[in-house]
Amino acid sequence: MSGKYDAYLVCLNGHGVNDSYYSSPAFNQKYCDRCGAETTKSCPNCQKDIEGDYKGNVVFLGGGPTSVPDICKHCGKDFPWRSKKKELRQNIQKADKDDLFLLDSIIEKFHLVAKQLRQRYDDRATLDIADEYDTQDLLHALLRIYFEDIRTEEWNPSYAGSSTRSDFLLKDQKIVIEVKKTRASLKAKQLGEQLIIDIAKYKTHPDCKVLYCFVYDPEGYISNPRGIENDLNNTTDGLKVTVRIIPKGH
Structure with missing residues (x-):
């Protein structure tokens, strides 16, 4: 041969x-x-x-x-990648799941799922991720894989004289998820400003121990996603902040 x-x-x-x-x-x-x-x-x-x-x-x-x-x-x-696959299988089977690991697993596959949804038989109608609301809808469906109590659009405590709504609250895990989709008017500078405001706002939230900011950037508006993640990922005043920008490498 x-x-x-x-x-x-x-x-x-x-x-x-x-x-x-x-x-x-x-x-x-x-x-x-x-x-x-x-x-x-x-x-x-x-x-x-x-x-x-x-x-x-x-x-x-x-x-x-x-x-x-x-x-x-x-x-x-x-x-x-072998250890990542093994850890995911073990977490799915455990009673005391690593919630952030499972959330990361969903976010890592989000872009792949969004692309797969476009490949429907006979060009049937599907969910095309055109804006932030589409991003929220698809993420909500994926969260159902691992999480039971998912609160949507929960009111937050007043900050700077006004109240806002969070996108998702995983109440049992005390995780708030903020979802953003980049666009021509929401690039790195504007995104950074919004995330800094979000972090300050959630420090007083009674049900938020982890703020998970998911930024969907399919068009590649963010030129240095890892830089933004590294600058903002932190734990201060009891609040753990995790920023994930997906996909990377445009």
Whole structure:
């Protein structure tokens, strides 16, 4: 049997991006278009290529995309995404679930789900994420996978002379979720200003121990999403702030 395996470009969350790295370079990309994570073709431990599609004169029956391996065949070490998959399975089975981990898991897959919804049979009507309300509707449906008591548009205590509504309150977990979708008038500067106001507002909320700000940026208005996340992710005065901008890497 003559032939060899091409390299597999995989994101750090385990999504297969291109199983023919060398022979089909047009499909290579620095970031995953599903979740925004960085991609790699090499094992982080031994630096050998991740095994991708087989190139040769042998036809394998069954077809379909090449499965993403969990273990490096050269050094025997786990790839980074194997532990993430294992942790997710364990959390789903546990009675004392890690709520933030599960919430992160939903947010990481949000863009992938939004794209999949567009691929309906016979071009049937679907939910296209055009604005912030569409983003909220899809997130609300996904939250139902793991969470029971989801309060929508809860009134917040007065701040600076006015009261506002939060998008979602997970009351049992004491997590408030604020949802934003970027647009031409809501780019990095405006987004940062809004998030700073939100953080100050929720410090006095009796049911908020965690403020989770989900920013959906499918058009890539935010040029440095990790910078905004790093600047705002913090814990002060008993309030944990988590900012997630998805997808990244435009």
